[in-house]
Amino acid sequence: MPLAFVEKVKGAMRIRAVDRTARALGLGPGLTLADARARVPDLVVEDYDAPADTGWLDQLADRCVRFTPMVAIDPPDGLLLDITGCAHLFGDAENLTATISAWFGEMGVMMRSARASTAEAAHALARFHRGTVSDEQAAVRSLPVAALELDSESDLGLRRAGLKTVGAVANRPRAAIAARFGAASVLALDRLLGVAEAPLNPRYAEPPLVLERRFAEPIANTDYGLRILRELTEEAAVELAEKDQGGRAFEAIFIRSDGRIQRLQVETGLPTRDSDAIIRLFSEKVETLADPLDPGFGFDSVRLSIPRTEALRPSQKHLEGEMPGESDIAALVDRLSVRLGRHRVQRLQPCDTHIPEKGQAARPFIEVSAHKSWPVPKAGEPPSRPLHLFDPPERIAVLAAVPDGPPHRFTWRRKVHDVLRYEGPERIASEWWRSKGDPLGEKRLTRDYYRIEDANGHRYWVFRHGLYGREKTDPDWYLHGLFA
Structure with missing residues (x-):
C-alpha cells in the first residue's frame, strides 16, 4: 500500500514525504492531500512528526562518527560527512563511500550519496x-x-x-x-x-587530538576494549608531551558493530598527560554508569579524543612553586567530579564587584575560571572585610550624634552595644548597570560602611543604607558581618 506523511501548511494538508510505492504512482512532497487521494484513492496517510524525524536524524549522525568525527546535520533529511584524512582507514574514498552506503542499507535506510x-x-x-x-x-x-x-x-x-x-x-x-x-x-x-x-x-x-584503533573483527570483551583505551591514552600522552601540552577533557568512544555509539567523558581540573590518572578517571566513570558498557555483538573500534588541551610544561614543586598537596587535591577533585558530577564539586570564586554579598560565587572546581586568585591583604594591616558575612544583612537600631555620622550605640538581636572605636565610612555605591534594584528591596541606595568595636572588644561591620538627605530622609542601618 502506498504511504504518505502529511502536514498542515497555510490551512491545507500537504504531503511532506512518500514511500517508494507512492512515488512510483506520481506522488511527491508539496502535493495537496486532496489531489493525492484523487490520484491514488487507496493512499495510506499518516501525520508527519517533525520532532521524531529530527531525533532519528540526530541518532544517525551520532552513529556516523564511526566513519569520521566531522559529522553535520543537513536539514531536513541529510547528513554531511567530512572524510578528509579518514578515507585511508577504509582503503580509499571509493571504498569509504561504498561502506557508508552498505551500512545505511543494512539498517533499511534509503539514501542517495555524493562525494x-x-x-x-x-x-x-x-x-x-x-x-x-x-x-x-x-x-x-x-x-x-x-x-x-x-x-x-x-x-x-x-x-x-x-x-x-x-x-x-x-x-x-x-x-x-x-x-x-x-x-x-x-x-x-x-x-x-x-x-x-x-x-x-x-x-x-x-578535537585537537584523536586516536583510534579499528579491529578486523568485532571484539565482544569489554575489558579488552578498556585495555585498548589504555594503549590509546599512553600514545596520546607521548603526543601531548611532544607539544608540551596536557589534556583538560577526554572522551572515549566505543563504536559497536550494530552502529550504536557509547561515549565516556571525563574532565580534569589541571592539564594532565598522566595516562594512569586518565585511565583511573575512565574506570571511575564506567562504575558510575546507569547502563553498563555493553559491547553487544562487539566493538568495531575504540576512539580517544582530547577536545581541550592546555600548555603543560615542567613546573617547580616547592620553594615558591606549586603548593604542597595541590596535585593531590586536583586528583581528588577529578575523581569526585566523575563520581558525583562536575556541578556537585564546587569552590568559591572571587567576582569582580564591590558589593560585598556578591563578591564570591560557587563554581565547578574543574572550570578554569574557578582558579582565580583571591586578593591578598596587606601585611600588618587589619582585614578590611569580616570572615563572617550575613546574607541578607541584619537590621539594627543605631544611635548616632548626627544623622550622617558614625554609630555611638546600636541594638542587635535585642542586645545593646556601646561603640568604643570606629573606622570609616567606606562608601560603596550600587551597581546600577548590573541590577534593576537594590538587594534589600529598595531603590538603588549608597552604603556607608563602618568597622566598629564595642566595649567587650567584639568587632562588627555595619552600614548606613542611603545618603542622608539626598537619597533618604531617615536611612536604615544594617549589620553585615562579624570580624574574628
Whole structure:
C-alpha cells in the first residue's frame, strides 16, 4: 500500500514525504492531500512528526562518527560527512563511500550519496544529480537552478530568463545576477562552485587530538576494549608531551558493530598527560554508569579524543612553586567530579564587584575560571572585610550624634552595644548597570560602611543604607558581618 506523511501548511494538508510505492504512482512532497487521494484513492496517510524525524536524524549522525568525527546535520533529511584524512582507514574514498552506503542499507535506510570537494557541491549532487560523477565541476554546472535553493521568486525568475542550469547562471556576469536576483543568489552560486567558502558546523567540534584503533573483527570483551583505551591514552600522552601540552577533557568512544555509539567523558581540573590518572578517571566513570558498557555483538573500534588541551610544561614543586598537596587535591577533585558530577564539586570564586554579598560565587572546581586568585591583604594591616558575612544583612537600631555620622550605640538581636572605636565610612555605591534594584528591596541606595568595636572588644561591620538627605530622609542601618 502506498504511504504518505502529511502536514498542515497555510490551512491545507500537504504531503511532506512518500514511500517508494507512492512515488512510483506520481506522488511527491508539496502535493495537496486532496489531489493525492484523487490520484491514488487507496493512499495510506499518516501525520508527519517533525520532532521524531529530527531525533532519528540526530541518532544517525551520532552513529556516523564511526566513519569520521566531522559529522553535520543537513536539514531536513541529510547528513554531511567530512572524510578528509579518514578515507585511508577504509582503503580509499571509493571504498569509504561504498561502506557508508552498505551500512545505511543494512539498517533499511534509503539514501542517495555524493562525494565532492565542498559540502555545498555534495549536498546539491546528492539531491539533483543522477548517475556517477566523473567531472565534479561539469556535474555541478549541469544541475538545475533549483540546486541553488533560492527563494521561489528568484528561482522562477531565473527559469523565465532562460537560465535553467547552474552553468547557465555562472556564465552570466555576477553583477547583473546580483542586481536582478539579489546578492544571495551570487553567494549561493559561488558556494556551489567552490569559489566562496561555507563553514561546516559539525555536531562535535574537531578535537585537537584523536586516536583510534579499528579491529578486523568485532571484539565482544569489554575489558579488552578498556585495555585498548589504555594503549590509546599512553600514545596520546607521548603526543601531548611532544607539544608540551596536557589534556583538560577526554572522551572515549566505543563504536559497536550494530552502529550504536557509547561515549565516556571525563574532565580534569589541571592539564594532565598522566595516562594512569586518565585511565583511573575512565574506570571511575564506567562504575558510575546507569547502563553498563555493553559491547553487544562487539566493538568495531575504540576512539580517544582530547577536545581541550592546555600548555603543560615542567613546573617547580616547592620553594615558591606549586603548593604542597595541590596535585593531590586536583586528583581528588577529578575523581569526585566523575563520581558525583562536575556541578556537585564546587569552590568559591572571587567576582569582580564591590558589593560585598556578591563578591564570591560557587563554581565547578574543574572550570578554569574557578582558579582565580583571591586578593591578598596587606601585611600588618587589619582585614578590611569580616570572615563572617550575613546574607541578607541584619537590621539594627543605631544611635548616632548626627544623622550622617558614625554609630555611638546600636541594638542587635535585642542586645545593646556601646561603640568604643570606629573606622570609616567606606562608601560603596550600587551597581546600577548590573541590577534593576537594590538587594534589600529598595531603590538603588549608597552604603556607608563602618568597622566598629564595642566595649567587650567584639568587632562588627555595619552600614548606613542611603545618603542622608539626598537619597533618604531617615536611612536604615544594617549589620553585615562579624570580624574574628
